[in-house]
Amino acid sequence: MRRCRRRPGRRAVAVPAGPSDRVGVSGDPIDAYLSDLKAGRRLAANTLTSYARDLVLLGDFAEARDLRVNRLDRRDLEAFVRDLMGSGLAPRSVARVVACVRGFYRFLLADGQVASNPADDLRAPRSWPALPKFLSxxxxxxxxxxxxxxxxxxxxxxxxxxxxxxxxxxxxxxxxxxxxxxxxxxxxxxxxxxxxxxxxxxxxxxxxxxxxxxxxxxxxxxxxxxxxxxxxxxxxxxxxxxxxxxxxxxxxxxxxxxxxxxxxxxxxxxxxxxxxxxx
Structure with missing residues (x-):
């Protein structure tokens, strides 16, 4: 069963009910990473679910550009971070997604799915200008x-x-x-x-x-x-x-x-x- 979460100004994104929903789909780098996390790091279920949700955002971003996640380059990932910043997510949430993406690409590099790590030292700004407030x-x-x-x-x-x-x-x-x-x-x-x-x-x-x-x-x-x-x-x-x-x-x-x-x-x-x- 998949749930939908709507972000302001964006289409609904299907969010897995848990990481296990994504495991076992052959050839998907995100599924491979989640499977590796589940098997080797003994992470809490909520943490795995959070990783899955964050990587769904990356997958949607790549899909919108007709690319696979293991074909994104540094410029693409910087555009992804800007996209997150403009989506209404809090700075802390954006930083969490970016940290997840860095770990994901370290896995892809070690697994031989990318020749170099485009997320190496990728960072989100600590803060950015908010939209001005207004009075009713x-x-x-x-x-x-x-x-x-x-x-x-x-x-x-x-x-x-x-x-x-x-x-x-x-x-x-x-x-x-x-x-x-x-x-x-x-x-x-x-x-x-x-x-x-x-x-x-x-x-x-x-x-x-x-x-x-x-x-x-x-x-x-x-x-x-x-x-x-x-x-x-x-x-x-x-x-x-x-x-x-x-x-x-x-x-x-x-x-x-x-x-x-x-x-x-x-x-x-x-x-x-x-x-x-x-x-």
């Missing part, structure tokens, strides 16, 4: 309610969060905005992106309304008698709000809202992109 629309709504909008700082912070979420701007772009960059009647702003290239960014109605409110009352209150070339200024007035300053405020509001401690401006940017795709 409900989480964003809760976060937006945290600034105290009866104060000038609160209106500024609500405007910043609204604008970051509505536009997907980088924080460096956001805090570098100048009044002449805003074209609120037309519903867009301009900013200098990477490579000093100016780009036009549409702004949603809610963010425009908060920008108008901030510019009409909160910004003048923060500035007092001073002037500033920047849209967003700190509580001392006249000094541009920094990326670090905004990051600290965002962490404060996340804590108040009971949201994850690792909330960052990048998470809000990714939430913007994710929710845009969901519309």
């Amino acid at each position: 629309t409900a989480d964003v709504d809760v976060l937006l309610e945290q600034p105290d909008v009866t104060t000038a700082v609160g209106v500024r912070d609500r405007t910043l969060i609204e604008l970051l979420y509505a536009t997907g701007l980088r924080v460096s772009e956001l805090v570098s905005l100048q009044p002449e960059s805003l074209h609120l009647d037309a519903g867009y702003l301009t900013c200098m992106g990477k490579g000093s290239r100016e780009r036009l960014v549409p702004v949603g109605r809610a963010a425009v309304e908060w920008l108008r409110r901030y510019l009409a009352s909160a910004r003048p209150a923060l500035l007092g008698p001073r002037t500033s070339a920047w849209v967003f200024v700190n509580a001392r007035g006249g000094v541009r709000l920094t990326r670090v300053g905004f990051w600290k405020k965002l962490k404060q509001y996340a804590r108040q809202a009971g949201l994850p401690r690792d909330l960052s401006p990048h998470v809000l940017r990714h939430s913007f992109a994710t929710h845009l795709l969901e519309r």
Whole structure:
């Protein structure tokens, strides 16, 4: 009896109920290796089952390329590791599969089934960048309610969060905005992106309304008698709000809202992109 396990974004893989299911099929290098393990190493049944599952992944990878596992070269195995890394497996699980593959090819070399060992010193990275997290629309709504909008700082912070979420701007772009960059009647702003290239960014109605409110009352209150070339200024007035300053405020509001401690401006940017795709 064979069970199926589905990995995200991949077809179902038949996983043997135990290593004994694979033993006795003549000519299969994986079966030969599992038989050798069962006979010579006295491994626990669960360990043998784990080896079998890991090697099924390798077998599927080879089959997709119309190759036998004893015909894979180093480049193929490196592609296999990348495939594992993109499949949703945890780093520890990928490292386990790679260790199993190294043992498998050592066996094939000793058994004369390969002329050289393509898995020699094959390694999986200890870690790799995870996909950015994102907030649900409900989480964003809760976060937006945290600034105290009866104060000038609160209106500024609500405007910043609204604008970051509505536009997907980088924080460096956001805090570098100048009044002449805003074209609120037309519903867009301009900013200098990477490579000093100016780009036009549409702004949603809610963010425009908060920008108008901030510019009409909160910004003048923060500035007092001073002037500033920047849209967003700190509580001392006249000094541009920094990326670090905004990051600290965002962490404060996340804590108040009971949201994850690792909330960052990048998470809000990714939430913007994710929710845009969901519309």
